[in-house]
Amino acid sequence: MNLSRRNLLLGSGLAALGAGTLSACSTSGTSGGSAGGGSESGTALWYWAGGLSDDVVAAAATQFPDAGITPSVIGGDFKQKLQTTLAGGSFIPQITGVKGEDMPFFRTVADKFTDLNTLGAQEIAADQLAWKWAEAQTQDGQQLGFPIDIGPTAMFYREDILAQAGLPTDPAAVAAATSTWDDFYVFGQELHAKVPGSFPVGQLSTVFTIVIGQIPQRFVSEDNTFTGDSAEMKQAWDTTVKAQTLGVNANASQDKDASLASGVIAVEMGAAWAALDIKNAAPDTSGNWRVANNPVKPTNFGGSFLTIPSATEDKEGAFEIIKWILSTQNQAQAYTDASIFPADPAAWDLPALTGGDEFFGGQKTIDVFGPAGLEVPQQYVAASDAAVSAPYFNELTNVETAGKDPEQAWNDAVAAARDIAKRQGVQ
Amino acid sequence: MSSAGVDRGFRRVSAKPPVRAGAPRGRLRFWPQYVAVSPFFLLFALFGLFPVGFSAWLAFHRWDGLSPVTFAGLEQFRFLAADPTFRKAVVNTIVIWVLSTVPMLVMSLAIAALLNSVRRFKTFYQVVLFLPSVTSIVAIAIFFKAIFNNRVGLVNQVLEGIGLPAVEWLNGWWTIKIVLALLMTWQWVGYNAIIYFAGMQAIPGEVYEAAKLDGAGPLRAFWSITVPMLRPVILFTVIISTITGLQTFTEPQVLFGTNAAVNPNSGGPGQAGLTMVLYFYQQAFNYNNYGYGAAIAYGVLAIVGVFALVNWRLVARSEK
Numbered sequence: 001m002n003l004s005r006r007n008l009l010l011g012s013g014l015a016a017l018g019a020g021t022l023s024a025c026s027t028s029g030t031s032g033g034s035a036g037g038g039s040e041s042g043t044a045l046w047y048w049a050g051g052l053s054d055d056v057v058a059a060a061a062t063q064f065p066d067a068g069i070t071p072s073v074i075g076g077d078f079k080q081k082l083q084t085t086l087a088g089g090s091f092i093p094q095i096t097g098v099k100g101e102d103m104p105f106f107r108t109v110a111d112k113f114t115d116l117n118t119l120g121a122q123e124i125a126a127d128q129l130a131w132k133w134a135e136a137q138t139q140d141g142q143q144l145g146f147p148i149d150i151g152p153t154a155m156f157y158r159e160d161i162l163a164q165a166g167l168p169t170d171p172a173a174v175a176a177a178t179s180t181w182d183d184f185y186v187f188g189q190e191l192h193a194k195v196p197g198s199f200p201v202g203q204l205s206t207v208f209t210i211v212i213g214q215i216p217q218r219f220v221s222e223d224n225t226f227t228g229d230s231a232e233m234k235q236a237w238d239t240t241v242k243a244q245t246l247g248v249n250a251n252a253s254q255d256k257d258a259s260l261a262s263g264v265i266a267v268e269m270g271a272a273w274a275a276l277d278i279k280n281a282a283p284d285t286s287g288n289w290r291v292a293n294n295p296v297k298p299t300n301f302g303g304s305f306l307t308i309p310s311a312t313e314d315k316e317g318a319f320e321i322i323k324w325i326l327s328t329q330n331q332a333q334a335y336t337d338a339s340i341f342p343a344d345p346a347a348w349d350l351p352a353l354t355g356g357d358e359f360f361g362g363q364k365t366i367d368v369f370g371p372a373g374l375e376v377p378q379q380y381v382a383a384s385d386a387a388v389s390a391p392y393f394n395e396l397t398n399v400e401t402a403g404k405d406p407e408q409a410w411n412d413a414v415a416a417a418r419d420i421a422k423r424q425g426v427q
Numbered sequence: 428m429s430s431a432g433v434d435r436g437f438r439r440v441s442a443k444p445p446v447r448a449g450a451p452r453g454r455l456r457f458w459p460q461y462v463a464v465s466p467f468f469l470l471f472a473l474f475g476l477f478p479v480g481f482s483a484w485l486a487f488h489r490w491d492g493l494s495p496v497t498f499a500g501l502e503q504f505r506f507l508a509a510d511p512t513f514r515k516a517v518v519n520t521i522v523i524w525v526l527s528t529v530p531m532l533v534m535s536l537a538i539a540a541l542l543n544s545v546r547r548f549k550t551f552y553q554v555v556l557f558l559p560s561v562t563s564i565v566a567i568a569i570f571f572k573a574i575f576n577n578r579v580g581l582v583n584q585v586l587e588g589i590g591l592p593a594v595e596w597l598n599g600w601w602t603i604k605i606v607l608a609l610l611m612t613w614q615w616v617g618y619n620a621i622i623y624f625a626g627m628q629a630i631p632g633e634v635y636e637a638a639k640l641d642g643a644g645p646l647r648a649f650w651s652i653t654v655p656m657l658r659p660v661i662l663f664t665v666i667i668s669t670i671t672g673l674q675t676f677t678e679p680q681v682l683f684g685t686n687a688a689v690n691p692n693s694g695g696p697g698q699a700g701l702t703m704v705l706y707f708y709q710q711a712f713n714y715n716n717y718g719y720g721a722a723i724a725y726g727v728l729a730i731v732g733v734f735a736l737v738n739w740r741l742v743a744r745s746e747k
Contacts, residue, residue, distance in 0.1 A: 080712055083492045105715055109493040209689060253696070254572075254597040258579045383491075386691075387714035393690035394698055401598040401696040416511070423506050423719060425489070 042068030044093040053334035114308040115142040119319040131378040145305025147343035151271030152372035155294040165194035171292040198266035199250035201243040204396040211236040213299025220382035241406040257281035271301040272341040298372035384424035391416035485721035503722035516706040524672035526608035539623035556617030568681035603699040626660035662742040676704040
């Protein structure tokens, strides 16, 4: 071929195309290892930003030099990427994180993961939180995931605003004054009456998330029937919309960060990890926040797992790495590094967690979150739960932004949820 | 006899050389050209044609993304026909599209006419106009979310500053659509203006000179010369805006992308920002309902097809 300008352009174009394809392969190759997931190709470890402590992961690579650990922080929609990779059947990581909210789905495809009980997980589980381990258990008892962290819920509040309203400010006293939802609303009404610019509820969905975590049965039961119209669910709904009818809802769903910073939201219920969100949203309010138990009992919101896909060849080796990364000491380290609240209760006694938090006025927040973590009720979450629950959250938004009648909203939510449940194959 | 023999011989003579010697060389002669255009067709087959076919097949099945696929017949389409949320999404999409496209194209035309009449800094204006369409849509959406914030947004501060009541932009059925339409208008108005401007450059100057001699003012010239002669360009922009407008996805996703764990991609308060493609994404990727997602995608295709046809009919008829 004579070297003309056209040939050169054509050649370099094809070369660029080829290089693009090759580099695409090599990127996934280094992170994914071989199709079968052999140990000779190294141990690929997938997690998302903030899912594990980067320092602990880096230390794991030196701790297990022969395993060839190659950590990959996967951005974007983690579940979707893991799902596509598992469906594709190649470049499957040897160890991967699974987010707590995605576990109900991955539990339905248990054959894609290794039963950790075959590797001796029961012995470890015995000393840990039964409700958390149960989240990653199939109905026939396979243990698919090793818990990384948990999200026990509590009530964050502005001490200065409560003081301004002449209300109790000490965490124990606040918890005592708000031990039931009725008490909480009496407390909240007084707060809003004395300080009209502040509200005890940021948005209805926050309350609803906590209340449905407290009832025994969510939207779809274990035998796959629709339970979104139960008396308990209606009770949970009524408890939630009460915030609206009493006029104590700030309705700050679209400007939550600004509302946290400006004191519009004086009380915010959420999981342990939500402390970081508040710190980021309202750094100027440092020292004014406290944390107390939320009404009735704590629930869990979020908290993830490490799993071993069934394609992994060296399952024992992978389990050794998981055990090391999620050892008590390293879980405490992860809390220090990335505010990942340990799933292992033994870590709560370590200095990393027992110190006071300046943002919370020096309060030892573990005194609230620790006991809360122990008391979280066990609850079955179906794979279709997220889809079936969506209409309730949509209708709550209609109640708070469009002034929709709560009864009408409830009826519409149940009707829509029933339709979606049917589409999802629920009886 | 002899004439038949001549005939046969003539045929043989004329047929022989091109078929035996010419054809293989003819096919091979163009190989660099075929190779040169092949990347598009290969990539299109892989990433365009295959997904189109696969999702058509998927629309008749149930699939959660990992489990075995099961046949569902017309079930997904039956759900789609009866789905009030999909109807809501269709209405939302069409309203947002009308709110954005109609003012946008009128403004583009006016801007193009202005651009056509300026003498200096033409390239500078062109660059400025084109800039929004190459800016990251996610960044713009985040910016819009901040300035239209219900409580602390710039727009509300200005409104209150001049004594008007603040508007809860991101809460109302209409206001959500207006914000989305403004976002899309801002992004594409310059792009369409540049296209119109290019079309105007192609209109011969003599036509305007003749009109001027006949006593037509600039407005008359615009309506009687520029607009009619731009008709093919206008048809192009209307169809392109229809197709992109009916596939609006990123804007509402970023504007109302709430905490992914609870009710993700719902389209905001009252689901007023739930567009057809956002609904498709939610069903397929958030709720692992790939079969239903594929059915929604084909619903979107049908609606876009109908709109493109109507557009073409309207503009083509007025051309006669």
